[in-house]
Amino acid sequence: MNAPLIDVRLRQIRLEAQGIASYELVSATDAPLPQFTAGSHIDLHLAHDMVRSYSLANAPSDTDRYLIAVQREAESRGGSTWMHSTPRVGDVLRTSPPGNDFPLAEDAPQSIFIAGGIGITPVMSMLRRLDALGRRWRLHYASRSPAETAFVDELRVMGSGTGEVDFCFGSSRIDRVDIAAIVRDAPSDCHLYCCGPARMIDAFLDACACRPAHTVHFERFAASSEAATEGGYDVILKRSGERLTVAPGKTILDTLLDHSIDVPYACTAGVCGTCRTAVLEGEPDHRDDFLSDEERRSNQSMMICCSGARSKTLVLDL
Numbered sequence: 001m002n003a004p005l006i007d008v009r010l011r012q013i014r015l016e017a018q019g020i021a022s023y024e025l026v027s028a029t030d031a032p033l034p035q036f037t038a039g040s041h042i043d044l045h046l047a048h049d050m051v052r053s054y055s056l057a058n059a060p061s062d063t064d065r066y067l068i069a070v071q072r073e074a075e076s077r078g079g080s081t082w083m084h085s086t087p088r089v090g091d092v093l094r095t096s097p098p099g100n101d102f103p104l105a106e107d108a109p110q111s112i113f114i115a116g117g118i119g120i121t122p123v124m125s126m127l128r129r130l131d132a133l134g135r136r137w138r139l140h141y142a143s144r145s146p147a148e149t150a151f152v153d154e155l156r157v158m159g160s161g162t163g164e165v166d167f168c169f170g171s172s173r174i175d176r177v178d179i180a181a182i183v184r185d186a187p188s189d190c191h192l193y194c195c196g197p198a199r200m201i202d203a204f205l206d207a208c209a210c211r212p213a214h215t216v217h218f219e220r221f222a223a224s225s226e227a228a229t230e231g232g233y234d235v236i237l238k239r240s241g242e243r244l245t246v247a248p249g250k251t252i253l254d255t256l257l258d259h260s261i262d263v264p265y266a267c268t269a270g271v272c273g274t275c276r277t278a279v280l281e282g283e284p285d286h287r288d289d290f291l292s293d294e295e296r297r298s299n300q301s302m303m304i305c306c307s308g309a310r311s312k313t314l315v316l317d318l
């Protein structure tokens with residue numbers, strides 16, 4: 001099922017901006033870290049069974065470390081608060097090997113990126129990779145103020161090479177990044193990327209509706225829909241034969257964990273794909289942002305952290 005976890009040692013914590021810290025992780029053993037591609041993330045195991053996905057910000061050629069950045073969230077579900085208060089340099093943490101749900105089209109003649117806030121993290125890795133390849137890129141980076149913006153100094157330097165950086169600071173400026181104009185003016189062979197708040201992604205997808213799907217890339221940090229917690233249906237676990245009732249207020253994942261059934265999960269928000277589970281019978285109520293429309297229509301799999309059931313029973317391959 002899941003690849004074995006890796007022990008990593010926290011070598012450095014650095015304040016990148018107001019409320020944003022970066023964490024440099026190196027191998028805690030003699031084994032080298034698994035390599036990664038631009039746009040990858042790791043699922044970091046925190047305390048109390050919390051698992052959180054963090055994008056890697058360093059260059060893939062930087063093979064001896066993983067660099068992540070974490071924003072302190074006012075409405076944290078625990079992960080960002082823990083990361084900002086608990087780990088100390090020298091601590092050993094456990095992580096999944098890197099996975100990539102947001103890959104870079106390395107051979108695109110030109111790439112345009114739209115990033116909002118902490119959404120810059122995977123984009124940093126992509127820009128470093130494109131710089132190494134000598135490819136052209138342009139970044140539109142929206143944030144509240146320079147003091148709250150991570151990697152500003154580095155980007156100012158990077159923006160003098162094959163890339164260009166447009167900063168857009170201001171509390172309402174995310175709305176003022178003219179995404180429609182950026183997309184409209186992009187050359188037809190250009191690949192477009194967006195990572196940021198939900199409304200930014202939604203505007204990006206609207207603007208890109210007429211562009212070839214393989215040139216449009218995005219990654220969400222939070223689901224655009226509420227999780228299905230209406231309950232009132234049963235889940236049958238095909239392999240063990242167990243039948244569990246999902247009560248109101250609970251997701252399928254909650255229900256499984258309440259019964260000490262160990263399943264992989266990370267974001268709990270329907271965006272990372274870690275909890276994807278095959279559906280053998282029944283109709284899911286899809287609430288994730290991971291599956292494609294076609295995959296949802298097929299009802300062959302679902303994200304059990306946030307999706308529910310339209311039928312009275314779901315049979316899952318668990």
Ligand code: FES
Nearest residue numbers: 266268273275305
């Ligand atoms: S745990 Fe991330 S999609 Fe379900």
